[in-house]
Amino acid sequence: xxxxxxxxxxxxxxxxxxxxxxxxxxxxxxxxxxxxxxxxxxxxxxxxxxxxxxxxxxxxxxxxxxxxxxxxxxxxxxxxxxxxxxxxxxxxxxxxxxxxxxxxxxxxxxxxxxxxxxxxxxxxxxxxxxxxxxxxxxxxxxxxxxxxxxxxxxxxxxxxxxxxxxxxxxxxxxxxxxxxxxxxxxxxxxxxxxxxxxxxxxxxxxxxxxxxxxxxxxxxxxxxxxxxxxxxxxxxxxxxxxxxxxxxxxxxxxxxxxxxxxxxxxxxxxxxxxxxxxxxxxxxxxxxxxxxxxxxxxxxxxxxxxxxxxxxxxxxxxxxxxxxxxxxxxxxxxxxxxxxxxxxxxxxxxxxxxxxxxxxxxxxxxxxxxxxxxxxxxxxxxxxxxxxxxxxxxxxxxxxxxxxxxxxxxxxxxxxxxxxxxxxxxxxxxxxxxxxxxxxxxxxxxxxxxxxxxxxxxxxxxxxxxxxxxxxxxxxxxxxxxxxxxxxxxxxxxxxxxxxxxxxxxxxxxxxxxxxxxxxxxxxxxxxxxxxxxxxxxxxxxxxxxxxxxxxxxxxxxxxxxxxxxxxxxxxxxxxxxxxxxxxxxxxxxxxxxxxxxxxxxxxxxxxxxxxxxxxxxxx
Numbered sequence: 233x234x235x236x237x238x239x240x241x242x243x244x245x246x247x248x249x250x251x252x253x254x255x256x257x258x259x260x261x262x263x264x265x266x267x268x269x270x271x272x273x274x275x276x277x278x279x280x281x282x283x284x285x286x287x288x289x290x291x292x293x294x295x296x297x298x299x300x301x302x303x304x305x306x307x308x309x310x311x312x313x314x315x316x317x318x319x320x321x322x323x324x325x326x327x328x329x330x331x332x333x334x335x336x337x338x339x340x341x342x343x344x345x346x347x348x349x350x351x352x353x354x355x356x357x358x359x360x361x362x363x364x365x366x367x368x369x370x371x372x373x374x375x376x377x378x379x380x381x382x383x384x385x386x387x388x389x390x391x392x393x394x395x396x397x398x399x400x401x402x403x404x405x406x407x408x409x410x411x412x413x414x415x416x417x418x419x420x421x422x423x424x425x426x427x428x429x430x431x432x433x434x435x436x437x438x439x440x441x442x443x444x445x446x447x448x449x450x451x452x453x454x455x456x457x458x459x460x461x462x463x464x465x466x467x468x469x470x471x472x473x474x475x476x477x478x479x480x481x482x483x484x485x486x487x488x489x490x491x492x493x494x495x496x497x498x499x500x501x502x503x504x505x506x507x508x509x510x511x512x513x514x515x516x517x518x519x520x521x522x523x524x525x526x527x528x529x530x531x532x533x534x535x536x537x538x539x540x541x542x543x544x545x546x547x548x549x550x551x552x553x554x555x556x557x558x559x560x561x562x563x564x565x566x567x568x569x570x571x572x573x574x575x576x577x578x579x580x581x582x583x584x585x586x587x588x589x590x591x592x593x594x595x596x597x598x599x600x601x602x603x604x605x606x607x608x609x610x611x612x613x614x615x616x617x618x619x620x621x622x623x624x625x626x627x628x629x630x631x632x633x634x635x636x637x638x639x640x641x642x643x644x645x646x647x648x649x650x651x652x653x654x655x656x657x658x659x660x661x662x663x664x665x666x667x668x669x670x671x672x673x674x675x676x677x678x679x680x681x682x683x684x685x686x687x688x689x690x691x692x693x694x695x696x697x698x699x700x701x702x703x704x705x706x707x708x709x710x711x712x713x714x715x716x717x718x719x720x721x722x723x724x725x726x727x728x729x730x731x732x733x734x735x736x737x738x739x740x741x742x743x744x745x746x747x748x749x750x751x752x753x754x755x756x757x758x759x760x761x762x763x764x765x766x767x768x769x770x771x772x773x774x775x776x777x778x779x780x781x782x783x784x785x786x787x788x789x790x791x792x793x794x795x796x797x798x799x800x801x802x803x804x805x806x807x808x809x810x811x812x813x814x815x816x817x818x819x820x821x822x823x824x825x826x827x828x829x830x831x832x833x834x835x836x837x838x839x840x841x842x843x844x845x846x847x848x849x850x851x852x
């Protein structure tokens with residue numbers, strides 16, 4: 233959904249929307265929802281019973297004063313006993329309802345939060361390339377923790393108050409109908425003021441979302457241990473804190489202005505409501521003075537008026553609160569309606585377990601959402617099992633983007649990609665990705681145990697953990713950890729051990745190896761490794777790639793000699809393909825890059841008849 237630049241406050245308070253939220257609560261815990269509803273609604277009946285019993289006590293006392301009798305005394309005591317029983321029952325129902333609601337609220341919060349996280353995890357990378365998506369995510373996660381349960385409670389409380397309101401209204405209308413009309417009419421301005429205040433609050437919060445995200449980002453920078461060195465060396469904290477103070481001052485000023493405006497409007501509505509109440513009170517008093525109402529009936533009528541106004545105010549508050557939560561939760565439901573951008577093509581088929589022929593790209597082009605220029609043009613490439621392919625090129629040539637397409641994190645903007653002749657769009661994205669294992673250049677560092685870092689929940693491959701660690705050259709690291717593979721990594725949790733960048737990168741390599749996917753992709757897998765570790769890794773690729781299609785990206789062209797084929801990218805196009813020797817002989821972009829890197833290791837390339845040969849012997 234495209235952003236219009238201004239937040240919408242027009243989400244209607246509809247029964248359909250409220251029902252959707254109630255259904256969310258019901259689906260989370262049907263038994264708890266039913267029990268909480270029954271307890272609250274039962275409590276709504278008690279105030280009317282108390283009023284009726286109070287009337288009979290007053291009339292009984294008045295009759296006893298006029299004509300004392302033992303029978304009348306017992307009758308009054310019986311009504312008082314009933315009032316005590318009703319009051320105790322109300323407290324019991326309220327305590328039980330609070331207990332049930334507390335547990336239900338925790339379940340709803342967990343369910344709703346997990347639904348947002350699950351939706352975010354199901355979306356493809358194209359969503360994460362736009363600021364608007366992060367605004368949507370922030371709005372959904374900000375509100376989902378408490379608002380569904382609050383809206384549920386307000387709905388039940390509103391129903392409870394409405395039931396009690398109807399009961400009190402029946403008492404008042406039987407005594408003096410005009411009083412009821414006066415009180416009900418006076419509530420209309422108050423309701424309008426409350427709804428307008430809620431809409432203004434929502435509009436302010438909605439427009440603040442991008443700036444709120446920026447403040448959260450600054451806060452993350454200030455508290456992120458991985459950034460602590462640069463923060464302190466460059467003295468960044470005062471600069472960031474200054475930005476935060478200025479923005480927070482603006483937020484506070486906006487909040488004060490909104491609160492002041494809402495308070496003025498709310499005061500006017502409450503004044504009208506109180507005037508209506510005391511006008512109705514005066515009318516009842518005049519009826520009693522004229523002899524048309526008994527003292528007990530007057531007492532009941534005044535109490536009914538008080539309770540009527542109390543429940544009327546409660547209903548208005550519940551409606552206003554429901555309107556507020558409706559507005560904010562509309563962002564939650566909008567987020568849940570987001571759909572992946574990856575295309576599907578019928579008929580849907582199950583991908584093979586292994587690559588039999590090849591993964592092919594034919595005339596593939598790609599541009600990122602919102603980008604003016606394409607990143608890849610006219611890519612034609614085949615990746616066959618048992619073949620090791622190296623992709624090289626300068627920064628910005630499209631190498632990592634090509635890897636993202638191979639992992640089907642994006643669909644190509646042009647052309648087609650196939651696996652064994654079948655369009656990738658006919659496969660479920662997750663099923664296809666199960667065939668792919670990737671070491672990313674910006675690999676993840678999970679603050680989990682070493683075992684969990686490598687397996688990531690894939691317990692079916694636990695028997696291959698030791699082999700993957702060995703293949704990644706981590707035997708010495710495991711031997712030095714206090715709890716072996718069960719040692720927590722990082723400093724976020726107790727007893728965590730911090731590793732070097734090279735060790736973290738080898739863990740990412742082990743993570744890719746343990747999956748045993750038929751398409752293995754390594755994007756700069758040695759950028760944090762020393763020369764010996766890099767040499768060992770690339771010379772294992774031939775063994776590890778047996779039966780797999782292996783693709784690796786590297787800037788260190790000395791490593792490409794292990795590849796069967798080298799693909800050279802330049803400005804998003806394939807400009808050369810071939811093995812190491814043939815590309816050197818071609819004297820094209822690859823040869824120029826290779827000589828540029830090799831120059832520090834040879835004395836005089838220009839004096840050599842075949843410039844690459846002495847260098848190859850040196851590097852070999």
